[in-house]
Amino acid sequence: MKEFIIKQNDSNQRIDKFITKAMPEIPKSMMYRLIRKKDIKINGKRCENCTRLNEGDVVRVYVKDDVSAEKQHDMNFLNAPVLSEIIFEDENILTAFKPVGLDSHSNGTNTDDTLINRIKRYLYEKNEYIPESESTFAPALCSRLDRNTSGLVIAAKNAASLRELNSGIQNGMVHKVYRCITTSKPPENEDIVIAYHHRNENRNIVEISDKPLCGFREIRTGYKILAEKSGLFLIEVKLFTGRTHQIRAHLAHIGAPILGDGKYGDISANKRYRVFRQALCACKLEFDFPENSLLHYLNQISPEIDYNFFKYMHGKLM
Numbered sequence: 001m002k003e004f005i006i007k008q009n010d011s012n013q014r015i016d017k018f019i020t021k022a023m024p025e026i027p028k029s030m031m032y033r034l035i036r037k038k039d040i041k042i043n044g045k046r047c048e049n050c051t052r053l054n055e056g057d058v059v060r061v062y063v064k065d066d067v068s069a070e071k072q073h074d075m076n077f078l079n080a081p082v083l084s085e086i087i088f089e090d091e092n093i094l095t096a097f098k099p100v101g102l103d104s105h106s107n108g109t110n111t112d113d114t115l116i117n118r119i120k121r122y123l124y125e126k127n128e129y130i131p132e133s134e135s136t137f138a139p140a141l142c143s144r145l146d147r148n149t150s151g152l153v154i155a156a157k158n159a160a161s162l163r164e165l166n167s168g169i170q171n172g173m174v175h176k177v178y179r180c181i182t183t184s185k186p187p188e189n190e191d192i193v194i195a196y197h198h199r200n201e202n203r204n205i206v207e208i209s210d211k212p213l214c215g216f217r218e219i220r221t222g223y224k225i226l227a228e229k230s231g232l233f234l235i236e237v238k239l240f241t242g243r244t245h246q247i248r249a250h251l252a253h254i255g256a257p258i259l260g261d262g263k264y265g266d267i268s269a270n271k272r273y274r275v276f277r278q279a280l281c282a283c284k285l286e287f288d289f290p291e292n293s294l295l296h297y298l299n300q301i302s303p304e305i306d307y308n309f310f311k312y313m314h315g316k317l318m
Contacts, residue, residue, distance in 0.1 A: 006057040009137035009159040021136035073131035080117035088303040092161040104144035151282025177284035182256040183269035208253040
């Protein structure tokens with residue numbers, strides 16, 4: 001028999017989801033059979049697959065020891081470097097700056113040095129993340145950036161905030177604002193453009209269409225020209241949808257490719273300006289949570305960094 005006392009970070013989730021994460025060695029078919037046979041109980045009483053857990057509940061799983069192993073927490077995050085650039089932090093969230101060249105998560109081939117591992121190490125050393133006291137929860141990123149894109153990324157420090165952020169992102173309450181340099185002027189000084197997006201898995205690129213096609217999903221991208229210098233344009237971009245490579249592919253589609261982009265950009269312009277990493281940064285986060293949300297207070301904060309690529313480009317534009 002295995003016993004769990006439900007803590008705050010494990011509350012408000014279904015019992016089947018909890019068991020899947022807390023005891024990953026148990027096959028799902030066995031777990032559902034245990035629930036049907038009343039061999040998984042909450043506070044000594046039978047439960048259903050969809051029964052939700054509350055803080056303080058006692059969960060007992062009556063199963064043989066050879067299949068009752070608990071989740072083993074991966075401690076490899078201790079090998080990651082120290083998190084150096086924190087833009088905003090409170091008891092619920094942490095907003096960090098991700099540099100170019102750093103993966104947000106492990107992709108199965110990289111080292112332990114990822115942004116989420118740096119964040120886990122930082123919180124572990126502050127005693128805000130104690131793996132052995134958690135049955136299923138670990139700090140998690142709620143937004144991510146490509147390896148070659150820099151900028152702000154949000155991490156949730158507790159399960160309630162993780163649920164709120166994920167729900168907010170899905171329902172358009174969290175907006176990322178980017179800055180980039182394009183090698184041509186967009187059609188308008190300011191606009192919100194709509195198109196249709198399809199990811200080609202085989203070629204690892206996305207395709208953009210002005211008309212709806214089978215398998216394509218609508219995208220909306222807002223942009224505004226902030227400055228112009230030496231034939232390059234500093235653009236602020238606001239995403240209203242979040243698809244793979246959306247900014248890079250959509251701007252290229254309207255004739256304003258991002259400088260340094262080797263996949264969708266203007267190769268000749270990249271060579272001319274000697275820029276071979278994409279000039280794209282997530283520089284601001286905006287929130288629009290309802291008043292009854294745990295994270296409503298974030299509406300007044302909007303973490304931001306002043307990232308002006310023309311400063312970076314100064315020597316190349318002389």
